[in-house]
Amino acid sequence: MSKPPGRDRKRGAVMKNLDFGLDARVIRTYYICQLTIRNSFKPSPMSRRWALSVAVSNPDSGLNSTVRSDAVATRLRIVAAAERLFAERGIDGVSLQQINRAAGQRNRSAVQYHFGNKEGVIHAILDKHTAGIERRRHELLDEIEASGKLELRRLAEALVIPLAEKLDDPDGGIAFLRVNAQLIGHPDFPLLELHAQRVNRGADRLHRLTARACPDLPMELWMSRWLALGGLLFHGMADYAQLTERNGGAALNIPRSVFVSNMVDCAVAVMEVPQSPETDAELERSRRPDEETPHV
Template identity: 45%
Template sequence: MAAETTVRRLVDAAERLFAERGIDAVSLREINTAAGQRNSTALQYHFGDRAGLLKAVLAKHRPEIEARRHQLLDEYEARGPLPQADALRSLAAALVRPAAAKLADPDGGRDYLRVMEQLVHRVPPSLPEDGGGSIDRWRELVAPLLPEAAVRLHQRFMAIRMTYVELARRASGPPARDDRLFTSHLIDVVSAVLASEVSDETARLLAEREQRP
């Protein structure tokens, strides 16, 4: 069997099993078997260990998402200044849409989302360095639109986490014929997270903190 197809089958089996049962809950033996390999050396040979295999799973989908997000951010920047609400929704869409497109990708897209969610929850954040960095670019573009410096960072991370949590849940269910309504509503809510303003109570606590560093 050609090396390329074996690698591909291993990656496909891994993304499915990582999604269904958890990255660390599935044995390398089982992945090998599910990929049609009779015994357990093919995986060792091509990927070394579990981390190498996981990296390969992510690399399979990452470039497409990065490209789409960069494109949306290009369009956002080209469009020039927008009213605050519209700007935030555009940016929320740039966060959500590229990942949400994976819901309709029959080649493991849904499994990829479920794997990503597991990584988003890891602390410290063990996501492989963003390389292309479309998320970093997104964060920089969002920053000036957010309310208060002290909570800005937190607010952005919450938006990202919510995006992956909700997409992973959607991907865990049976495939839907149409994810447009779900996606649009998720963008609405993520926009609301980004647009959420600090309450009087929060502002007061913030002021107290500044006095006592």
């Protein structure tokens, strides 16, 4: 049976690529990606996020062609433009076309091609910064576990410091904090659901250690306090950054080190404050299956 002439040309192209150092798995992945793009007008944001994270975190993965580097550079420009616009105008106040123009893309569908939709762009912004935060948090948690002392303040430092260091990150760090503050309670892009879709081992590890450090705190209250901490940290840091920018580097005369240390104090206070008799009564009432919890 004769082979279609096109197949030999494709095989020749593959062999030519092999001569330039690309292994067979990379080439196979490339062809699968091309088929996916042809068969879907709007590629999955998750697949785009995967491709971006692999390319950025592993530049020696074998995809060292000009096409790959150009695609990664385009995605990074789009992400940088998006996080800046979201921080300045609000997530709901920015369209994909505005992101496209701010990123200098002549192709009007560039954002949709690389990220699918606005949620895909938001995921990419979170992915861009979360990896560094996770690494720093693991470093701090390693030090805590090596010391053999599970102190709540040091755990609070592992929560606060990796986020506070974003205040000094010139590559969109402050924008990242502002975007997260907007996502808290957002009707379309709720922060908890967005973070639940990614693997945050540092955050999971911190949660487990904090639960061990607060053994007498009921689970319902522990979870409620973590929810409160998210709003406290992201809104507090975003507001501090905004005041700093508007006042020439001084936010209400609060030095950066004082602000960060006080945020750690606030986190400790939220986790270790004793629950009131009123809260104990409500908790006991909520656990009775035969009674309805009154709505406030």
